[in-house]
Amino acid sequence: MASSGTPLRDERIAIIGSGQIGQSWALLFASAGFKVSLYDVNPENVTKAQELILQLLQYLKKENCLRGSLPVQVQYDRISKADTIDACVNDAIYVQECVFEDLELKLQLFADVDKHIGDNTIVGSSTSSMLPSALSKDMKHRHNFLVVHPTNPPFFARAVELVPAPWTTPEVMGRTRELMVAIGQAPIVLKKEIPGFVLNRMQFAIVGECYRLVKKGVISVDGCNKTISEGIGPRYAFMGPFQTAHLNADGFQNYCDRYGDIIYRVQQSFGPPEKMEGELVQQIQNELVKKVPLDKLDERRRWRERRMAALNKLKTELAQQGQNATDSGK
Numbered sequence: 001m002a003s004s005g006t007p008l009r010d011e012r013i014a015i016i017g018s019g020q021i022g023q024s025w026a027l028l029f030a031s032a033g034f035k036v037s038l039y040d041v042n043p044e045n046v047t048k049a050q051e052l053i054l055q056l057l058q059y060l061k062k063e064n065c066l067r068g069s070l071p072v073q074v075q076y077d078r079i080s081k082a083d084t085i086d087a088c089v090n091d092a093i094y095v096q097e098c099v100f101e102d103l104e105l106k107l108q109l110f111a112d113v114d115k116h117i118g119d120n121t122i123v124g125s126s127t128s129s130m131l132p133s134a135l136s137k138d139m140k141h142r143h144n145f146l147v148v149h150p151t152n153p154p155f156f157a158r159a160v161e162l163v164p165a166p167w168t169t170p171e172v173m174g175r176t177r178e179l180m181v182a183i184g185q186a187p188i189v190l191k192k193e194i195p196g197f198v199l200n201r202m203q204f205a206i207v208g209e210c211y212r213l214v215k216k217g218v219i220s221v222d223g224c225n226k227t228i229s230e231g232i233g234p235r236y237a238f239m240g241p242f243q244t245a246h247l248n249a250d251g252f253q254n255y256c257d258r259y260g261d262i263i264y265r266v267q268q269s270f271g272p273p274e275k276m277e278g279e280l281v282q283q284i285q286n287e288l289v290k291k292v293p294l295d296k297l298d299e300r301r302r303w304r305e306r307r308m309a310a311l312n313k314l315k316t317e318l319a320q321q322g323q324n325a326t327d328s329g330k
């Protein structure tokens with residue numbers, strides 16, 4: 001029985017691969033009332049995934065962080081196990097692929113999915129690194145294909161990148177965008193594909209510069225972390241770099257007039273990309289394990305989730321009070 005609020009929807013979503021990301025997608029769609037079919041090449045993984053999803057739902061309820069208004073058992077019951085790819089995808093409006101990051105494996109899978117889907121079914125890949133053109137070039141339904149790249153952990157970080165192949169239709173991009181909004185995610189629509197998409201390009205720029213700064217002896221590992229968590233991070237939780245620049249001077253034009261030369265000069269001193277390997281990697285890890293030992297990573301992930309959930313709650317409350325919580329109007 002559904003409580004008022006979140007509707008129970010008739011549309012079915014197919015999730016292929018029931019690891020960490022497949023479980024997150026299954027939960028996100030179920031919490032928005034969709035029927036979810038979960039398939040894995042190893043059926044035991046689906047059973048394990050269902051157990052973990054139930055545990056996560058119970059944890060979210062305890063922490064008052066459930067999405068939507070459907071009770072735990074109703075959300076859990078929306079997710080069913082599919083025994084074959086065909087059964088998983090055949091009446092689905094949307095397929096989300098979440099198998100290992102292996103090109104050959106994904107190509108084989110999409111060839112199989114292509115045979116069993118309807119002409120209107122959208123296929124999204126969770127890939128972190130592969131271009132949608134490379135994944136879909138041989139598919140009959142390639143116009144319905146895109147990368148739908150979540151941010152980890154997807155339940156707590158709402159950004160999801162929608163990356164088109166050159167042949168993905170605007171209609172498919174639009175429908176996927178609406179679907180992501182319907183499940184409470186924040187779609188970021190790319191106009192064309194590029195290696196690393198957008199989020200990872202930004203993330204790699206930051207981690208790459210931090211690595212160079214530590215290597216040059218400018219700052220400690222802890223100092224780098226603190227610069228983000230106490231400096232750039234609090235602002236970036238509510239607004240991006242362009243909006244920050246706009247506010248940090250009298251508009252973006254004035255920011256560029258004032259700081260453009262300095263920014264250009266500093267950027268020129270960044271140096272080329274460095275491969276993170278060898279002794280320095282070990283040194284950085286040694287610093288990090290002093291605070292979070294390797295056997296406490298899971299505990300610390302839960303710590304991170306609670307904090308991200310609290311931030312999401314604040315943003316939701318601000319939005320309910322009619323105040324925009326972020327510069328994108330959410």
Ligand SMILES: NC(=O)c1ccc[n+]([C@@H]2O[C@H](COP(=O)([O-])OP(=O)(O)OC[C@H]3O[C@@H](n4cnc5c(N)ncnc54)[C@H](O)[C@@H]3O)[C@@H](O)[C@H]2O)c1
Pocket residue numbers: 016017018019020021022039040041042045097098099100101102105109126127128129149150151152
């Ligand atoms: N973990 C992250 O932080 C993260 C973030 C964003 C995107 N991604 C991407 O999401 C995808 C899945 O990552 P993950 O971390 O969930 O991996 P995972 O290793 O946790 O799970 C992968 C699952 O896929 C299943 N699988 C393998 N081959 C299959 C097949 N042919 N058919 C059906 N199931 C199959 C495996 O049995 C396993 O259960 C990858 O492409 C990854 O790059 C991961």
